[in-house]
Amino acid sequence: MDNFTYFNPTKIHFGKGQIATLKEEIAPNSRVLLTYGGGSIKANGVYEQVLDALQGCSVVEFGGIEPNPHYETLIKAVAVAKQEQIDVILAVGGGSVIDGSKFIAAAACYDGDAWDIMTTDGDCVRRALPLGCVLTLPATGSEMNKNSVVTRAETQDKLSFGSDFVRPVFSILDPQTTYTLPPRQIANGAVDSFVHIMEQYMTYPVNAKVSDRFAESLLLNLFEDGPAALATPDDYEVRANLMWTATMALNGTLKNGVPSDWATHAIGHELTALYGLDHAQTLAIVMPALWRYKKEQKKGKLLQYAHRVLNITSGTEDEQIEQAIQKTEAFFTQMGNPTRLSDYNLSEKDIPAVQEKLTEHGMLALGEHQDITPHDAAAILKLAL
Amino acid sequence: MDNFTYFNPTKIHFGKGQIATLKEEIAPNSRVLLTYGGGSIKANGVYEQVLDALQGCSVVEFGGIEPNPHYETLIKAVAVAKQEQIDVILAVGGGSVIDGSKFIAAAACYDGDAWDIMTTDGDCVRRALPLGCVLTLPATGSEMNKNSVVTRAETQDKLSFGSDFVRPVFSILDPQTTYTLPPRQIANGAVDSFVHIMEQYMTYPVNAKVSDRFAESLLLNLFEDGPAALATPDDYEVRANLMWTATMALNGTLKNGVPSDWATHAIGHELTALYGLDHAQTLAIVMPALWRYKKEQKKGKLLQYAHRVLNITSGTEDEQIEQAIQKTEAFFTQMGNPTRLSDYNLSEKDIPAVQEKLTEHGMLALGEHQDITPHDAAAILKLAL
Known part of the structure; x- marks a missing residue:
């Protein structure tokens, strides 16, 4: 810790x-x-x-x-x-x-x-x-x-x-x-909250039990009440749990005693600024690809997430991790945010501009190990074509 | 909520x-x-x-x-x-x-x-x-x-x-x-924290998912690191998790959106004032007995605790609840705080004074339903002889 x-x-x-x-x-x-x-x-x-x-x-x-x-x-x-x-x-x-x-x-x-x-x-x-x-x-x-x-x-x-x-x-x-919000905004909010939690959780284990279990709690809430909020927009309990979960996701509680990532947000911000994608769309594109790119370094927490949040127990470690990433992608897609650049009419030719903007903004060493360069960001986006 | x-x-x-x-x-x-x-x-x-x-x-x-x-x-x-x-x-x-x-x-x-x-x-x-x-x-x-x-x-x-x-x-x-604390103080602290969480958790379900899951998170931490802190007093990670868990247990986070009980504390305070018992000893005596006394009203949360924290799945609902209470008593005992009045050389004759003091202090309607009178408190203590 x-x-x-x-x-x-x-x-x-x-x-x-x-x-x-x-x-x-x-x-x-x-x-x-x-x-x-x-x-x-x-x-x-x-x-x-x-x-x-x-x-x-x-x-x-x-x-x-x-x-x-x-x-x-x-x-x-x-x-x-x-x-x-x-x-x-x-x-x-x-x-x-x-x-x-x-x-x-x-x-x-x-x-x-x-x-x-x-x-x-x-x-x-x-x-x-x-x-x-x-x-x-x-x-x-x-x-x-x-x-x-x-x-x-x-x-x-x-x-x-x-x-x-x-x-x-x-x-x-x-x-x-929040009852009258367009479904897209509720869906985007749930994805945004989900990724806020993950930016403080999906790094490497440091045995910070409060922050880890609190993060897992909030992830479970979102898996349950994100889809429920779309299905029954005027269910007070669902909206209340979603709202308080989103606040707790980024009020400082979860980062106590743990490293943070935030590379997904940094790369995503450039996609929004360059191509006008919703913030949540950019997160849904970048995070699963980043996890695959950094699978070895994030292995401990990817497995913890697979076991404790998703209840994945079968298969090799690699298979469990891939299942966890796919379930996360399915959640993003269910919440209206598909996870590929092509889903937004973007392709490989749009990636170099992101790399350039990250460089221009001094985002030269992202992630919990400060080892994601703009070049790595481009490689991550290539995994999300 | x-x-x-x-x-x-x-x-x-x-x-x-x-x-x-x-x-x-x-x-x-x-x-x-x-x-x-x-x-x-x-x-x-x-x-x-x-x-x-x-x-x-x-x-x-x-x-x-x-x-x-x-x-x-x-x-x-x-x-x-x-x-x-x-x-x-x-x-x-x-x-x-x-x-x-x-x-x-x-x-x-x-x-x-x-x-x-x-x-x-x-x-x-x-x-x-x-x-x-x-x-x-x-x-x-x-x-x-x-x-x-x-x-x-x-x-x-x-x-x-x-x-x-x-x-x-x-x-x-x-x-x-905390390395040099006497084991009794570490043990008492873990029991005290545990009961603080329970006073805000073990009431009735209101679908407050953040507070419920956070409470369950902290309970799991205590089940793991309470005994570990006694076994390996200079393990930094264990002490760190115990310390932050105890703070989060009673800093207001857990009570957001849920009813509170606090009858165990109120009754326990009188036992300390009258007979000099440690605060944690009084909690270990009162809480399991109170749960048995209020089993029907607390049924929903007792079962949730049994399932989510203790992983109890076999038996009838009543059996699951009794298992959960017994596991809680075992934890208190393991942490040096046995759960019967007789463990502290107290008996039925010492109960009326508690009832009188509660009355004197205006503690006439305790618990999440304000239905535990001083007379009920005496009945609870009789379940803990």
Whole structure:
């Protein structure tokens, strides 16, 4: 078990009707920047609940934050936050809205070029506006962590930053808000959560029993309730378990005492930036191929996953591992994210650009052993044609 | 899955050599009240590591905090904290030292009668001195929660309080500090942790998959590493897994979305206050008897425990439940805590006093259904003769 530091002060209000707790979390007369995405919150009743709870506050709206939030959009919100002397940002939406709002919160308090926040991985952040969240899409875990991913559209750069200053002060999770989500978003969220768990689990054994068994717990939840959420969209219990599983998947709990991988995310980000694939699609393509490419180094954990999560016991070790990878691929496919580049009309000729972008972004040594070069990334993608 | 609010801002530094992080957590020139217990920290090297990391601070020592910390002792420390104008309390020890230090932290900032803190369950607490911890005994989870249990020796009252103001700002967990613990303390700690998990698990099913599977994960860890810690006291991995399991058992994670019981603790506290039994001994006596007494109401979770944790599959449901209870009793006994009153020279004549004390303390409706009266508690204890 490796040494670790754990810190997560975000308060969670979870369950039916919890949007009303906004009254407790945001002081009356506050100047609130209400950030959101494409406007679905105005169709599903969330917007009304939020405004009702914010009575007495001055609310300035900033909608239109897109999936894979764009720097070019966010910087406009930063100007609004400064001009309107905003006290608190309330992000209402999924991971993209929350990630974007973290950037806004930090940039509104930063005097230099706001893009510095991305290029320094948040190191230049010294303060931020307080951020609260009303989560409507279980997927990224952003509602309870310090991380954010922002895309600069003009250069196709998709970068991440992290800072304790942008941790949400509170997040509200009402599973009922997810009933009206398009199936594709629920499916993508389940795949995203699944891969978040795996990035912290599928490395090599260090006998960290809490993190290992917690990860296996969350994987089991997703195998059960990912498909169930698609089959019965208004089953509260299913949505509740999916939502809390997705948050726990990336709030720091699972990485305590274990190595992390994150190569799948790094390679996937380039596929999204270059070819516009959904984040979850990129993960479904890269992870199984990466496991096959790194089968020897990941053998111990691949077998542990096969035994404890998938209940695979027959065959040689290699056969058990291949069964585990195939079952994972089947899950991704079942959740609407097939696992081959060709499923998205991409082919071998599209791989060199990924390799180049990884090099350009300094992603030269990925994975838990820092031994996945851009050249290896290209080899991994060739296993996913 | 029930609604919940979760909040836990305590920062954890876990692993080898982490006591040195005190330098980062406590500002130079601070006036530190160093609280500890019987003085074992001066024999095992912890004291030296702490003082070394606190160079530049003014350190005032207050040792001698006893197991089941006494109000009469703690109130002396409160006087010292006020007189010495203490900035921060550093508790070095196990749950008793940390619980006691939470009381000191709150009472040092309270103007009324300090016992009010206990009788109001912490509601009268409005501020407290900042508290840091160096944990040397994995057991109570106090290092990462807001709770404290204090005993008033003169009246044999053992009461608890909770307040966000006394949550440790940081806690340092170095498993190496536990190598020199007496086997009885390691064994008691494992039983205590086990019962903490069960108080939040063994109620009735509400389909809260994260909390259920996390609880089962931690129970498996204890079944494996409780006995291992006794067999090989200087195995770092075993001690590390035991230590982090004990913290996660009672830091709020497991209670998210589920009902809680806590009747075993309430009844056990009276046994300790009246007859001086170790906390873990009282839990080992009460819990199996309580499960038998409430077998019908707890049936769903007893069977889930039998299947998922103990891998019991043969026999009728009643037989499976009885097997599960017997395996639990065997674990307690293996960990040095037999499960009958007679094992501690107590008998039926000692039960009425427990019933009276529960009544006196207003413990009139215990358990997840609030249907365990002091009369029921007596009936439970009769099942543990």
